[in-house]
Amino acid sequence: DAKTTQPNSMESNEEEPVHLPCNHSTISGTDYIHWYRQLPSQGPEYVIHGLTSNVNNRMASLAIAEDRKSSTLILHRATLRDAAVYYCILRDQGTYKYIFGTGTRLKVLA
């Protein structure tokens, strides 16, 4: 199973942009890149996903490197409610399985 590597933790000031990096050097050609976030004692919440092109939605943007070996989740203006553990996950298109890495704990400072 392909794996992802993320920094353990990051900090951001409120209302500033946040760039959360993820390395996935063993990604295969059909693996989609998915991002979720998890608040304490809750299930993960879908944020965004993509294959090759950069993606935008109301929550965030996803920038994917040209070689697809890394990606960056961009929160344009961090709020206190964005404090969570963010997981970068590769979705196996054959089994649909997600293999979670350790995630990045984002702390947002007021």
Next chain:
Amino acid sequence: GAVVSQHPSWVICKSGTSVKIECRSLDFQATTMFWYRQFPKQSLMLMATSNEGSKATYEQGVEKDKFLINHASLTLSTLTVTSAHPEDSSFYICSADTSGSSKNIQYFGAGTRLSVL
């Protein structure tokens, strides 16, 4: 987004008893559901893949006789922890896959915290 309901949200049981956790997809049909376990301050660990109408597929190291999975309909999967022991205490989370739709993602339940005394 799609809603996945997980019940109960919290359960306390005595050692040796069995506990059943339900996972329902409320507004879409899910051929495939997944069960995860999460210990404090750790990431989610995939336990098994639940396929509607067929046997579940368990990840390596997960005891299939201890963690019974039934996926009898396209909207319901259940996980039964049999003869629970204190080491089974954990946060159990299910997800439902939207494979076959244009989205192809998993939606997660809110989780069930199991405490075995």
